[in-house]
Amino acid sequence: MAKISSRAWPPGMRLAPQRELCRQLGVNRSTLVTALGVLAERGLIEGRRGGGTRVTAVQADGKAEGAKPFGNWNDYLEEGTHYPNLPAVQAINRLEYEPGLIRLGTGEPAPGLLPGAAMTRVLAELAARPLPPLSYEEPLGSPSLRRAVSRQLLKSGIAADPASILITSGALQGLQLIALGLLPRGSTILLEKPSYLYSIHAFQSAGVKFSGLPMDQGGLLTGRIAAEALRTKAAMLYTIPSFHNPTGIVMDRERRQAVMEITGELGLPILEDGAYQELWLDSPPPPPLKALDRAGRVLHLGTLSKAASPGLRIGWIVGPEPVIRRLADIKMQTDYGASSLSQLAAARWLDGGYHEEHLTVLRGKLRERREFMRQLLQAHFTELATWSIPAGGFYIWLSLHKPVPLRRLFTAALQAGLLLNTGDLYDRGDSRHLRLSYAYASPEELSRGLPALAGIIKQNIN
């Protein structure tokens, strides 16, 4: 009732279905039914034929407000140029904060793998000297962090002047800025299929189309790039060459060279997503495309989210200075720059050697988890699916022998307490893949969740 009188539930708002309300309010069905009965009796809500239950137009004191009750937020919710997330992604975003679910595909390190103690030391270091005032940072981001990122990039072979680096709120914001700032509506991006990019709406909301290209275990197949680029008048090629999301594949050295040559002939810019490149577990991947870039044709994205701290929201874009300045201008318009506290902590994190030290520890733990998942898959999935063991990153791309209705599988798994990242998030037409992550769920959860998942898949094969 407080929700109605404080107008968090405004007059005219449609209530969610009862099952959903129980979940939201954390009450059981019979409590809810009683409460709704009381609200209806007081005239605060009303049922409408075919329209579900709505909040009636009343004031906090019980009288109707004015002549025209305001109930048209419902219309506004369907307006706006930005697409909503896919329903499945919305569900995942919300459900990830529900306690008790086993998250089998989550793309971040488990809290236990994050460097809590080291980050506390970083904060203590920052607090030991008087803080610089937390003013707005320069449009490109704090100079000290850009210098630190420049030094870090050199380790993977990328020589980048701090003036050619833009600090972003995670790599996701980098994608958003590029979508808004460099590509006209109606242009086309070539990309691997499946790809992480299909699961987000940064480009589609900006009116950019996708054209997916096939991959094999050596990465993007280069044979069709030229024809497809010409056919679609492509504006850009997006690729995740190292520990690809969702497949875990590494583009091999020859393929990287070929991609650079073919796109060089075409004059096609490349957007290289390096989010996972530091997370090698067996041996470092070949140098990033940006390290091979002689023409200033590659934009390179990096992030601290995958290895060090998703919550810091620190990523970067490397590219030619005029491009970086254009993107910085849009960033200033979007949020006026990343948190200066996060930037301060990130610079100390990189400069203080914490990052390298943490990567060594994290790699060891991820290797153990990868091996643990490998054994579980071998024990429970050999009849159902095939998979490859990735050389780094977080993901195992499970290929089911037989197609399964993935939305139905998602729902069935959720009822059993398992949260899945199904293949259709990364390739709309897919019906036989799951993205599994060994980075998030605990070994104990995996040893309960994966056998349960195998059972649910068996039940849902057509």
Place this chain on the structure above:
Amino acid sequence: MAKISSRAWPPGMRLAPQRELCRQLGVNRSTLVTALGVLAERGLIEGRRGGGTRVTAVQADGKAEGAKPFGNWNDYLEEGTHYPNLPAVQAINRLEYEPGLIRLGTGEPAPGLLPGAAMTRVLAELAARPLPPLSYEEPLGSPSLRRAVSRQLLKSGIAADPASILITSGALQGLQLIALGLLPRGSTILLEKPSYLYSIHAFQSAGVKFSGLPMDQGGLLTGRIAAEALRTKAAMLYTIPSFHNPTGIVMDRERRQAVMEITGELGLPILEDGAYQELWLDSPPPPPLKALDRAGRVLHLGTLSKAASPGLRIGWIVGPEPVIRRLADIKMQTDYGASSLSQLAAARWLDGGYHEEHLTVLRGKLRERREFMRQLLQAHFTELATWSIPAGGFYIWLSLHKPVPLRRLFTAALQAGLLLNTGDLYDRGDSRHLRLSYAYASPEELSRGLPALAGIIKQNIN
């Protein structure tokens, strides 16, 4: 030359004019000319008739790359759906980080007014206990920060459940999310004229049009709201009722009541920007519109940027839960949430009483600065302009007796080391206002800068 071989200056890039290059590189004209001569001799740059100077298509080793040199970033820079900032705003954003300029209109507290020492204590408090892992936060933002914001809002009369609060990266991001999430292309927003909103592109880039309404010393004039809303089929009314940016005006209590009644009749939602409402200097302003909102019709924006710390990038939107969830979904797509470190610090900042304590100190210092500026204006501007002394916020809106070409004034002032926020940023047709800020420049800078400004204005009156 390093800029060229690292491809930060890619082949085909147009170089900036020489004066601009001197500034960017921090060298004098003769050094630059010598350097450009060396580059041209080595064939690294070339002049083109009518096209300025460009980087030629060469490899780091001096050979031309492939058959087709890549030089078309220039085209990409003119693409994209998001408008660039106004040239004057771009210049301001860049110049604000140039040392030595006196910033007479900057909308943030001077570094010396920011609570550096208190923020260091907050960090020390955070570092004294093991940090929670810095994972992604919930889509709406950290629950503890939302509870703290809810308690803070109650002080200004707004009762907001934490589930109806979305944490954003500053209030600017709130505007961006609303523009992308709730308004279709081609819709119209009513707003005060002049307004801060004219100086940013969040709404225009989303295809939203503006219709400005006049103000007097009591705030927005309400007489034309209804007719203008019907004529334009307005989707929303944007207002800054307390310490309006750029005029400093406070909407009086009766006017607030009238705005609520008129828009209530029309069923018109309100976007209330409360960025400055805590910064009263004489007495608190009347309660915000959100506190009068019986119908869940007002979205309210708040921020820590103006009083406590621009660099934390913490703001919030308060509104009906379905609206907040829609905006949170877009935020997840945009940057996956605000920095969790900033959120942690902000929650401690509010809960630990630091905020209230700092506000008391800040109000005292702003009062002194306001008085200092008042005296300088009286001494140097009485023949040139009129102004009102605001009851809070940062700004004095200087009304020149005679029109002045404001772009020319901006340039002339810049040459004298003064950075101005001219009236045309806030009302495109304006030619007789300046937004002065007593919050940023030091008293010493003000006592040099304001007399100098008076002289420059005199020279530029037509």
